[in-house]
Amino acid sequence: MLSAERDSLLLGDDLGQLYQQLRELDHSDERLTEQICRMRRYQHFIQTGGTFPEASSEEVSLESIDAQCETLFSYRELNSSHRKTLLEDINIRSRPRIRPLTVLDLPNEILLRVCEYVRGWQPDVLRFGSSFLNTSNDIKNLRLTCWRFCNTSSHLFLPIVRVELNQASLERLNAISQHPTISKGVRVVRTVLSYYDYDLANDLAFFAEFSAARMGEYANSLELWLSLGTGNLAGKNAMTETFRKARLLETSWLSFVNAGTEHATSGANSSYQDLLHMAHEEYRSRATDQKQVCENGYFIHSVATAFARMPRARRVEIQEHDGERIFRKPAAPIRAGEDACFVFWMLQPMTWDTGRQWALGTPHIDALALPGAMYEAGVLPQSLDIKITSPPESNDFLTAKELRRISMGAQQLKDIKIQLRSYRTANDPEFRLNPETAELHQLRDYIDAVLNTDSIERLSLDFECFFNEDTNLSIDLGSLVTFKVWGNLVEVSWSSVSLHQKEIECFFEQRRKPLESLRLSNVHLLTGSWADTLEVLRTAPTGYQVSLGGLSGAECTDLSDEENKRIFHKQSDDYWGTSRAEDFVTGDSEKNPLTADETDQHDA
Numbered sequence: 001m002l003s004a005e006r007d008s009l010l011l012g013d014d015l016g017q018l019y020q021q022l023r024e025l026d027h028s029d030e031r032l033t034e035q036i037c038r039m040r041r042y043q044h045f046i047q048t049g050g051t052f053p054e055a056s057s058e059e060v061s062l063e064s065i066d067a068q069c070e071t072l073f074s075y076r077e078l079n080s081s082h083r084k085t086l087l088e089d090i091n092i093r094s095r096p097r098i099r100p101l102t103v104l105d106l107p108n109e110i111l112l113r114v115c116e117y118v119r120g121w122q123p124d125v126l127r128f129g130s131s132f133l134n135t136s137n138d139i140k141n142l143r144l145t146c147w148r149f150c151n152t153s154s155h156l157f158l159p160i161v162r163v164e165l166n167q168a169s170l171e172r173l174n175a176i177s178q179h180p181t182i183s184k185g186v187r188v189v190r191t192v193l194s195y196y197d198y199d200l201a202n203d204l205a206f207f208a209e210f211s212a213a214r215m216g217e218y219a220n221s222l223e224l225w226l227s228l229g230t231g232n233l234a235g236k237n238a239m240t241e242t243f244r245k246a247r248l249l250e251t252s253w254l255s256f257v258n259a260g261t262e263h264a265t266s267g268a269n270s271s272y273q274d275l276l277h278m279a280h281e282e283y284r285s286r287a288t289d290q291k292q293v294c295e296n297g298y299f300i301h302s303v304a305t306a307f308a309r310m311p312r313a314r315r316v317e318i319q320e321h322d323g324e325r326i327f328r329k330p331a332a333p334i335r336a337g338e339d340a341c342f343v344f345w346m347l348q349p350m351t352w353d354t355g356r357q358w359a360l361g362t363p364h365i366d367a368l369a370l371p372g373a374m375y376e377a378g379v380l381p382q383s384l385d386i387k388i389t390s391p392p393e394s395n396d397f398l399t400a401k402e403l404r405r406i407s408m409g410a411q412q413l414k415d416i417k418i419q420l421r422s423y424r425t426a427n428d429p430e431f432r433l434n435p436e437t438a439e440l441h442q443l444r445d446y447i448d449a450v451l452n453t454d455s456i457e458r459l460s461l462d463f464e465c466f467f468n469e470d471t472n473l474s475i476d477l478g479s480l481v482t483f484k485v486w487g488n489l490v491e492v493s494w495s496s497v498s499l500h501q502k503e504i505e506c507f508f509e510q511r512r513k514p515l516e517s518l519r520l521s522n523v524h525l526l527t528g529s530w531a532d533t534l535e536v537l538r539t540a541p542t543g544y545q546v547s548l549g550g551l552s553g554a555e556c557t558d559l560s561d562e563e564n565k566r567i568f569h570k571q572s573d574d575y576w577g578t579s580r581a582e583d584f585v586t587g588d589s590e591k592n593p594l595t596a597d598e599t600d601q602h603d604a
Contacts, residue, residue, distance in 0.1 A: 018090050025083050032076045039069045104148055115153040118142055122159060155185035162322060163303055164192045165290045165349075165364060170302050177306035186310045190317040191303060191367045193388070194349035197360040201287035205257055207280050210358060211346050212253040218345055219246035242341065248272065249342060275339055279346045286347065294364045297373070304373035307381070315383035315415075316374070318367050320351040353389035353465075368446065369398060371413075372405030383415040384450065390465055391420065391443040398446060407449040414457045414488075416450060421464035421496075440466070440475065447480055456486065460493040467496035467522055476526070478503035486511045493519040498553075501528020505536050517545045518585075525553035531594035537585045546582045555594060567593040 042065050106114070119136045139157050143150045163173045177183050200207045222243040226236065252272035293299050307313050352363050374381060398406070420443075451459075463475045477497035490513055518537065525533065530551060537546070548568060556564070570577035583589040 015090065015093055018086055018093070022083065022086050022090070025079050025086070029076060029079055032072050032079070036069060036072050036076075039065050039072070104146075108152055111148070111152045115139070115142065115149075115156055118153070119156045151181060154179075154181035157182050158186055160188040160190060161186050162190045162192060165195055165293055165299060166286065167289055167293055170293060170299065173303065173306045177309040183310045184312060186313050188315040188317060189303065189307050189310075189313060190319060190322065191370065192322040193318065193320045193363065193365075193367055194322070194351055195355075195363045196283060196287040196290050196349050197355060198287055198291065199361050201280075201284040204277070204280055207283065208253045208276055209257045211276065211279065212250050212257070214346065215246050215250040215253070215342065219243055219250060222246060246342065249275070252276075275343065279343045282343070282347055286349075290364075294366060297366060299364070300366050300370050300373040301377070303367075304370060304377040304379070307374055308377040308379035313379075314381060315385065316370055316381045317385040317387075318370065319385075319387045320389055321387075351389050356390055365398075369402050369406055371409030371450065372402055373409070375405055375409035380409060380412040382412055384410070384413055385415075385417045387417075387419045387421075389420070391440060398442070403445060403449040406446070407452045410450050411453045412455055413450070413453055414455055416456055416458070417460040418447060418450075419460070419462040419464075420466070421462060444480065448483070451480065451484070454485075454487045457488050458491040459489060460491075460495075461497065462493075462495040464496040464522075482506045482510070484510070488513060490515055491517040493517075493521075494523055495519075495521040497522075498524040498526050500526045501533050501536070501554075504528075504533055508536055508539060515544045519547040520549070520551065521547070522550040522552070525551070525556070527554075529554045529594075530556055531592055534581060534584055534592055534594060538587065544586065546578075546585045548579065548581050548585070 043062060046062055046065070103111075103114070118138045120138075136156070139153050142153045143157060158176060161173055161176055163169050173189070176186065200210055222239055226239055226243060249272050253276055256273055256276065307316070350360075355361070355363055368386070371381065371384065447461075461477065461480070466475050475497050477494060477499050482503050486507075489511055492515060530553070533554075551568060559567070567581050568579050570579055578586075578588070580589065580591075580593040584592055
């Protein structure tokens with residue numbers, strides 16, 4: 001023990017002497033540098049014919065000065081060589097006294113880069129939306145490693161936060177917004193507006209009828225899956241049992257509705273109806289919680305306040321349906337065929353078009369006023385994404401005062417995407433909406449308020465739920481896009497809309513920047529011709545991305561399927577392939593594919 005301490009002391013003395021020699025070399029270098037600078041000044045004065053105050057009485061020549069400088073440089077090279085030898089000796093002698101370095105010895109700036117690499121690439125939400133934003137399991141594991149890793153990676157943990165119409169979801173959002181590190185990484189807040197209906201919550205018979213219909217849809221999907229013959233034997237057996245029980249539940253609940261709630265049953269039907277009562281109690285509890293959350297604007301003001309606390313939050317998403325709810329793991333594992341499996345499906349909130357199909361109560365539409373609530377909370381979002389299945393049917397959708405607040409809250413929006421489409425309207429033509437309904441006028445007022453800003457750079461409008469495949473008519477988009485000058489717009493996407501050629505011309509005349517991307521899908525031309533419209537689109541600077549598909553109206557109505565395919569379909573199977581119409585608009589082709597000469601030439 002004494003020998004080890006003595007060796008350590010001797011080693012420390014040796015290191016001290018070496019460091020002292022290193023300091024002496026530094027001082028020697030400073031003196032050499034001063035002398036070299038003095039010699040340089042001598043040279044300058046001699047060459048210019050002046051006198052140098054510090055010069056001695058002896059005559060100084062340029063040759064002697066050069067000789068002295070050469071000597072000084074050689075001394076400095078010797079010092080540099082000696083310093084290198086000393087540093088190597090110091091490193092060798094001090095290595096046994098230095099502990100091995102680990103990743104935790106890195107500075108926070110480098111650790112942050114390491115954590116970002118672990119998370120993986122994530123795009124700019126203002127340009128690409130939230131499609132690629134997901135919580136990384138690697139970041140989850142990294143946070144559990146130690147406090148240092150937790151503190152340096154927590155801001156990457158939740159790039160997107162979902163909030164639903166219930167108190168527990170609001171409390172989670174509030175807790176995240178107040179977290180010192182997690183809140184700094186949130187960039188998107190998604191509000192999910194699927195809801196529980198109060199008529200179903202207060203009427204057991206109606207709930208039984210609705211649940212029987214839902215269970216029938218669930219059974220139909222299982223029957224289709226079984227008919228495909230995919231999966232292993234164990235999976236097929238489990239699905240077969242689940243399908244059988246779903247049909248029994250559907251039959252039992254329909255008989256319960258037909259017999260009346262006052263008639264009790266026994267046997268298997270009794271257990272099925274007990275399951276119905278249990279599910280209805282839970283449904284009513286969730287509906288009550290939802291009502292309390294949505295009263296007096298509490299929900300949107302809570303979301304707006306939480307959004308204002310998160311410094312990097314820029315994007316607001318308003319959606320009716322979120323697949324994360326369906327595929328989220330329940331608190332306890334659910335096996336196929338268990339009662340909990342069926343209750344889980346019965347307790348899923350509904351979308352707006354499902355409520356409209358069943359003539360249920362008006363959904364909560366307050367969330368559409370979120371931009372106004374954020375304006376009052378002192379924060380302005382830069383991106384707004386609205387995906388709903390149908391417009392609200394409430395006569396008092398939004399007051400003039402609320403529309404003014406929404407317009408003020410939209411003043412910094414750079415990216416706007418409004419989409420009205422659903423699976424039901426896409427597959428059931430009778431379920432599509434009439435473009436002339438009163439709800440549409442209320443929707444127009446809302447869109448006008450949102451678009452009333454000069455900051456918009458990317459605009460996407462899709463009104464598929466109004467699109468009629470037989471007449472190709474949909475919402476007349478003209479009044480929405482020609483009422484203002486588009487000072488910063490560079491990306492445009494219109495789908496399932498109707499327009500006049502004059503409105504398209506007006507829109508292109510009012511833009512100030514060249515477009516980088518233009519996408520027209522299922523666009524119906526009310527007046528004018530598509531040949532002239534392509535000429536208008538061609539006036540934009542060449543080089544921007546163009547996608548044209550499903551165009552109708554004007555001369556497109558008289559085109560045969562072969563001609564339509566020749567003009568508007570890709571000329572190759574390549575992903576980046578383009579059509580003749582797109583090539584003409586971008587300037588890659590000089591021939592308008594819709595002109596009479598081009599058509600006659602093709603027929604010949």
